[in-house]
Amino acid sequence: MQPNIWFNVCALCILSALIGLYYVKFKAPFKKYYIFLAMSWMALVSTVASLCNNVLPGHVPVWVLQISNCTYFVAQGMLLPSLLLYVHSLTDHSLSDWKRLVPWMVPAAFSMLLILTSWYSDSLFWLDDGGVYHRGSMIWLLYLVTAFDYLGILVRLVRSWRVIAPGERESIGIFLAISLTAVFLQLVFPWLLVENFASALCVMMFQLTVQNPELILDGSSGMLNKQGFSNLLAPMFDQCRSFQVGFLMVDNYHELEKVYGYTRLESRIGVLVSFLKQHPGVVYARLDSDLFCFLPENQQSDQSWTNLLQDLDEDALMTHLRRRRIGMRVQMKMGVINCPKEAESFGALLGLFDMAARLPMANGQDAFRLSPVDVQNLRRRKLIEEQVRSAVKDNSLSMVYQPIYDIRAKRFCSAEALMRMYTEKTGSVSPAEFIRIAEDNGAILKLTRFAVETVCRFLRTAELEKLGLNWMNINLSAVDCAQENLSSRMLEIIHNYQVEPGMISAEITETAFTNMPDSVLANLTELSRAGVTIMLDDYGTGYSNLNRLCSMPLDVVKLDKSLVDHVCTSESARIVMENTVSMMKRLNKKVLVEGVETKEQSDYLISLGVDYFQGYYYARPVDAVHLEELFQSQLEPVAP
Numbered sequence: 001m002q003p004n005i006w007f008n009v010c011a012l013c014i015l016s017a018l019i020g021l022y023y024v025k026f027k028a029p030f031k032k033y034y035i036f037l038a039m040s041w042m043a044l045v046s047t048v049a050s051l052c053n054n055v056l057p058g059h060v061p062v063w064v065l066q067i068s069n070c071t072y073f074v075a076q077g078m079l080l081p082s083l084l085l086y087v088h089s090l091t092d093h094s095l096s097d098w099k100r101l102v103p104w105m106v107p108a109a110f111s112m113l114l115i116l117t118s119w120y121s122d123s124l125f126w127l128d129d130g131g132v133y134h135r136g137s138m139i140w141l142l143y144l145v146t147a148f149d150y151l152g153i154l155v156r157l158v159r160s161w162r163v164i165a166p167g168e169r170e171s172i173g174i175f176l177a178i179s180l181t182a183v184f185l186q187l188v189f190p191w192l193l194v195e196n197f198a199s200a201l202c203v204m205m206f207q208l209t210v211q212n213p214e215l216i217l218d219g220s221s222g223m224l225n226k227q228g229f230s231n232l233l234a235p236m237f238d239q240c241r242s243f244q245v246g247f248l249m250v251d252n253y254h255e256l257e258k259v260y261g262y263t264r265l266e267s268r269i270g271v272l273v274s275f276l277k278q279h280p281g282v283v284y285a286r287l288d289s290d291l292f293c294f295l296p297e298n299q300q301s302d303q304s305w306t307n308l309l310q311d312l313d314e315d316a317l318m319t320h321l322r323r324r325r326i327g328m329r330v331q332m333k334m335g336v337i338n339c340p341k342e343a344e345s346f347g348a349l350l351g352l353f354d355m356a357a358r359l360p361m362a363n364g365q366d367a368f369r370l371s372p373v374d375v376q377n378l379r380r381r382k383l384i385e386e387q388v389r390s391a392v393k394d395n396s397l398s399m400v401y402q403p404i405y406d407i408r409a410k411r412f413c414s415a416e417a418l419m420r421m422y423t424e425k426t427g428s429v430s431p432a433e434f435i436r437i438a439e440d441n442g443a444i445l446k447l448t449r450f451a452v453e454t455v456c457r458f459l460r461t462a463e464l465e466k467l468g469l470n471w472m473n474i475n476l477s478a479v480d481c482a483q484e485n486l487s488s489r490m491l492e493i494i495h496n497y498q499v500e501p502g503m504i505s506a507e508i509t510e511t512a513f514t515n516m517p518d519s520v521l522a523n524l525t526e527l528s529r530a531g532v533t534i535m536l537d538d539y540g541t542g543y544s545n546l547n548r549l550c551s552m553p554l555d556v557v558k559l560d561k562s563l564v565d566h567v568c569t570s571e572s573a574r575i576v577m578e579n580t581v582s583m584m585k586r587l588n589k590k591v592l593v594e595g596v597e598t599k600e601q602s603d604y605l606i607s608l609g610v611d612y613f614q615g616y617y618y619a620r621p622v623d624a625v626h627l628e629e630l631f632q633s634q635l636e637p638v639a640p
């Protein structure tokens with residue numbers, strides 16, 4: 001019976017197309033992908049050899065056919081062991097544990113030996129004078145080895161059943177079923193050359209399912225996506241290997257998207273992608289539309305990595321963009337993270353990127369490179385962010401109180417409650433640092449609740465009113481003020497502790513009412529009606545809208561330390577201060593000046609008619625016990 005070569009022709013077409021596609025589009029730097037590529041090549045080589053075996057007899061010398069028959073058997077014989085390696089790579093990504101497979105590979109190695117010696121021994125096959133193939137007496141051994149290979153794959157599959165993703169399990173199962181059927185068919189009908197066609201079908205099915213690059217590649221740049229990059233780094237983090245990851249962030253991506261639209265922007269971003277990709281030996285990833293990462297394939301000695309880092313200076317990039325007539329203004333942040341020192345897991349790495357994205361860029365700056373110190377700061381910020389979330393629960397917060405001096409009464413009349421945070425991991429953190437972080441991640445609401453409760457408890461238990469404390473200042477952040485129910489929540493706590501609302505004063509900054517004037521105004525009006533004093537904090541640091549200032553229920557304005565700092569040395573600072581104080585007086589507001597550090601400043605401010613003083617010259621922030629003692633001492637008559 002004439003052999004049916006058409007199955008092989010179809011297999012040849014399918015495999016060539018798939019291998020071509022792999023190189024053009026589906027390449028990925030994973031062991032699994034390399035093994036898959038090797039399998040595709042083996043199937044192709046086996047198909048070509050099978051075609052030669054069946055078409056060439058009579059046209060070429062017999063030794064050529066000997067070679068092509070050997071090639072066919074070798075390629076076929078390596079296919080199943082490769083599949084075994086592939087299944088193994090699904091759970092052991094870096095193939096570090098490959099030694100476990102050795103016993104399963106021994107029969108395959110033995111069969112290779114048989115194939116290569118069959119030329120002389122005729123044990124597996126022999127060719128007649130016309131070059132036509134005949135089975136040898138020991139051909140059954142090959143079928144035995146094949147059966148053993150199937151068993152090996154099945155055992156590996158069953159063992160890692162739970163770890164292998166569901167889609168992958170089914171694909172491998174179907175692969176086995178198709179190829180087993182083909183082996184059986186070819187055993188029974190030797191003229192039906194379906195084995196290679198079955199392999200081609202299996203390769204195609206793998207390409208569409210398990211090897212689907214969409215799962216790990218970014219569609220528009222062809223770089224790895226977040227999942228792909230995470231898969232790549234996972235074994236490196238697991239083995240605690242030291243490596244560096246570079247990143248480049250398009251800081252103004254979302255603004256550019258508004259201007260250019262997604263499609264036009266992406267085509268322009270393609271220029272950036274081509275800039276990065278011109279360095280070989282580096283794996284690229286696009287984790288988000290605005291975030292690119294790169295990792296040298298060889299971390300120890302890679303010249304291309306050094307070149308890339310040198311090239312990645314803002315000027316080179318800008319020149320590259322300009323040369324390609326990309327007129328848009330791209331603002332970039334870039335840097336290198338040392339893993340695992342600076343990021344001990346993929347999650348920590350993403351956390352650092354997240355923090356870097358939130359770093360403000362200076363006005364007019366087009367790019368900046370994060371130094372190792374910046375990265376350390378980001379790490380600290382990340383740590384503080386984690387700690388601040390659970391700060392109330394972990395008891396890491398406390399309050400201190402900075403006394404406020406009433407110049408007319410010539411005594412301390414109140415105090416500002418200031419928060420402190422101390423954790424084992426961070427040490428003590430300045431509120432200037434952790435309050436902003438808490439505002440960013442929303443933890444501030446819990447922090448403010450803690451402050452209000454602590455102050456109310458203190459006022460209640462120490463009976464400070466009797467000691468001459470007229471009120472206590474609590475800082476409210478812009479995020480607090482934007483909450484619809486701020487006033488009701490605060491008043492509820494105040495009532496629960498049976499504190500007079502008049503004993504509480506809320507400090508808010510100008511930024512609080514720049515974005516959300518309606519809800520802020522409603523909150524402040526309700527608090528003010530209930531008897532809470534409202535103070536405007538940090539006056540002089542923002543861009544005041546004086547009209548809006550007048551429409552707010554403000555009782556006291558706190559002038560910022562920056563207005564005070566130079567009053568003794570600068571004429572213009574004095575002009576600003578004098579006019580500010582007189583304007584506030586005419587607007588019927590009481591004036592409190594913060595950050596008074598010297599007697600000269602204090603004397604000068606007294607001459608202007610300032611009402612209240614707060615600063616190191618008068619008193620530093622103290623804990624509850626010392627505040628109580630201070631107020632107690634004011635009551636005691638001075639010894640004659």
Ligand code: C2E
Binds near residue numbers: 417420476595597616
């Ligand atoms: P702030 O509200 O302007 O508080 C005044 C800050 O100036 C305090 O710093 C205080 O210790 C410091 N200070 C007072 N007098 C002087 C002085 O004479 N010289 C100098 N150099 N500094 C002086 P602190 O406690 O580090 O607080 C920093 C900022 O953190 C506060 O600025 C406030 O914005 C925020 N903050 C503190 N506690 C809280 C809180 O409970 N809630 C909220 N939302 N923010 C808080």
Ligand code: CA
Binds near residue numbers: 416475507537
């Ligand atoms: Ca304040």
Ligand code: CA
Binds near residue numbers: 537538558560594
């Ligand atoms: Ca202030």
